[in-house]
Amino acid sequence: MSLGADHFHALYATDPDPWGFRTRWYEQRKYAATLAALTRPRYRRAFEPGCSVGVLTAALAARCDEVVAWDVDPTARAAAAAECPPHVRVAAGAVPGQWPEGEFDLLVVSEVAYYLDRDDLDALIDRAVGCLADDGDLVLAHWRHRTPDCPLTGDDVHAAFTGRTGLHGQVSHVEPDFRLDVLSKRVESVAAREGLC
Numbered sequence: 001m002s003l004g005a006d007h008f009h010a011l012y013a014t015d016p017d018p019w020g021f022r023t024r025w026y027e028q029r030k031y032a033a034t035l036a037a038l039t040r041p042r043y044r045r046a047f048e049p050g051c052s053v054g055v056l057t058a059a060l061a062a063r064c065d066e067v068v069a070w071d072v073d074p075t076a077r078a079a080a081a082a083e084c085p086p087h088v089r090v091a092a093g094a095v096p097g098q099w100p101e102g103e104f105d106l107l108v109v110s111e112v113a114y115y116l117d118r119d120d121l122d123a124l125i126d127r128a129v130g131c132l133a134d135d136g137d138l139v140l141a142h143w144r145h146r147t148p149d150c151p152l153t154g155d156d157v158h159a160a161f162t163g164r165t166g167l168h169g170q171v172s173h174v175e176p177d178f179r180l181d182v183l184s185k186r187v188e189s190v191a192a193r194e195g196l197c
């Protein structure tokens with residue numbers, strides 16, 4: 001079964017930044033890798049499900065005209081709203097059962113999909129593919145170690161996304177601790193888009 005909102009409410013009740021997103025070098029370095037992996041300089045409209053306190057969200061916002069950021073926890077949402085500029089719309093929502101309207105040219109699924117069970121992960125992938133613009137990037141970043149209570153590992157998540165037909169790998173970065181993939185509907189590499197190859 002996917003982890004429900006109560007699991008996260010309990011975490012935020014004891015620590016307003018349970019994973020140390022604001023303070024840990026591990027997280028700062030991973031965010032820098034995530035931003036460096038984006039294949040375009042700018043995006044029209046991004047969606048980050050599970051935005052937590054909004055540290056990654058705020059960094060993404062500098063590259064986007066509009067960002068939709070959702071979380072199931074109100075403490076996290078309040079912190080994210082305070083962290084982010086006005087073109088970030090922070091709202092309540094639990095994926096994949098809920099999903100924002102419209103098309104996105106940037107989807108960032110970072111440290112959230114291993115909380116889902118297999119059926120919900122499949123539904124998440126369907127939702128992501130369904131709303132990803134033809135010129136868009138789908139970014140995945142997940143911890144690779146097994147975590148108590150999580151139905152899936154980061155590697156399970158990335159294998160399911162990368163195995164989906166119609167998505168092409170643009171970036172694949174694997175470390176002992178986390179994996180980062182950027183997938184897109186278009187086949188052309190960054191260099192090919194600029195006629196370099």
Ligand SMILES: C[S@@+](CC[C@H](N)C(=O)[O-])C[C@H]1O[C@@H](n2cnc3c(N)ncnc32)[C@H](O)[C@@H]1O
Pocket residue numbers: 003008019021048049050051052053055056070071072073076093094095096109110111112115
């Ligand atoms: C580990 S944090 C990831 C934060 C951020 N994406 C990052 O990489 O820095 C996971 C967040 O996802 C939220 N969350 C968990 N399941 C969710 C779901 N099904 N829909 C939306 N948010 C969810 C949690 O409340 C938590 O704040």
